[in-house]
Amino acid sequence: MLNPREPDWAQVARALGKVLAVTVVLYLALGAADRVLWLFLPSGDERMAQVHGTAARVANPDKRVSHGFDSGERLLQSAYTIWAEPRLAGYSEPERYEIVETLFGTIHAPNLDGPSGNLGNAISAVETGPDEGEKETARKTIDALPQTLVATAVVEFTHPMSAEQLIAFNRRHILRGGPDVSYIYSPPSLYDDSDPSPPRNAVVWNRNMIEENTWEEFTYEHETEPGTALREFRNWVGLLNEGDDLSEFGLDYQWLALAAEEGAVYGLVMDRWKLADLRALLPDEDVKTIRLADVTFDLDLG
Incomplete structure (x- = not known):
């Protein structure tokens, strides 16, 4: 019985190199588009601040939340940042929280998820x-x-x-x-x-x-x-x-x-x-x- 032929490892390495190169190019291109193309798209930041920025304050009465600001909009996501401190009788240091909306409308605010x-x-x-x-x-x-x-x-x-x-x-x-x-x-x-x-x-x-x-x-x-x-x-x-x-x-x-x-x-x-x-x-x-x-x-x- 004949032994199966050994793979051409040089050819495999070249193929993997091409896949890696294409992946890097696509990643860089997508990053560039993410930073540039949003300029030509309608901005949803104002409504994001009105709806989700206020919702964060409503749902977190244990925190004193200050005004927020846009953290920069991208093609794949936009972000809204607020500063908040624990609502204690005394004073404490505020922390930075970021609310992120993805291209598909999903909201993430992992560190601001309700009173504690x-x-x-x-x-x-x-x-x-x-x-x-x-x-x-x-x-x-x-x-x-x-x-x-x-x-x-x-x-x-x-x-x-x-x-x-x-x-x-x-x-x-x-x-x-x-x-x-x-x-x-x-x-x-x-x-x-x-x-x-x-x-x-x-x-x-x-x-x-x-x-x-x-x-x-x-x-x-x-x-x-x-x-x-x-x-x-x-x-x-x-x-x-x-x-x-x-x-x-x-x-x-x-x-x-x-x-x-x-x-x-x-x-x-x-x-x-x-x-x-x-x-x-x-x-x-x-x-x-x-x-x-x-x-x-x-x-x-x-």
């Missing part, structure tokens, strides 16, 4: 925590601490409140809506292993989450801010369509549309509030409990 830490846990407990004894536990916890401490906390209501009811609540307590008060329009969905849909993040809103508002000064409406905030939340949801990929932020169009239609506020995220001011809200019958996420001494002597 103590504040994330406090938000997740809205509508799920036990009622009995919660307010008393919160009172004992707050009373045991120096009332001059600054806290980041969640105030949960005994029942969802309309904008009108929340305005009345603000007037009772002389609360001034501003950047330090955000509205929980929808608590997070509970995990259900029988439901093929992934769990969704809470819908938390403040007008400083709107892309254009991060670049300019605007006036909060103070006691009547809940009405203005709801109106602008509905305006933002009106920009969305069912084709927008919000899964990276644990959100989807139907979830947001339902929250906007209902307009009910389940609780408040209070950022850097004096414990004494939070304590004053506890006796109100509309307050179910207050969950402290972080406390620190107020070192701002100014």
Whole structure:
């Protein structure tokens, strides 16, 4: 029986070299096109910032997110960068997060995927925590601490409140809506292993989450801010369509549309509030409990 002929290794090497050379040329050509041809294509950066930049802020209430900027558009992808710091009672260093949209419309934001830490846990407990004894536990916890401490906390209501009811609540307590008060329009969905849909993040809103508002000064409406905030939340949801990929932020169009239609506020995220001011809200019958996420001494002597 004849032995099979040995391959011509020189010919194999030449063939592999040609394949490698073609691959390198295609890669360089594609890279050049990626850097140049986008100049002649319609830009989607503005809508990406409006939709996905704001969605990142909505889904990450545990972070203080500053204004964003385009990181450069390419033929195969465009990127939008924001800076964010953990929403702690004190100050921390901001981190850089990049939201990337591919040529096929897929969104990636691997380091900005929903609330975490103590504040994330406090938000997740809205509508799920036990009622009995919660307010008393919160009172004992707050009373045991120096009332001059600054806290980041969640105030949960005994029942969802309309904008009108929340305005009345603000007037009772002389609360001034501003950047330090955000509205929980929808608590997070509970995990259900029988439901093929992934769990969704809470819908938390403040007008400083709107892309254009991060670049300019605007006036909060103070006691009547809940009405203005709801109106602008509905305006933002009106920009969305069912084709927008919000899964990276644990959100989807139907979830947001339902929250906007209902307009009910389940609780408040209070950022850097004096414990004494939070304590004053506890006796109100509309307050179910207050969950402290972080406390620190107020070192701002100014």
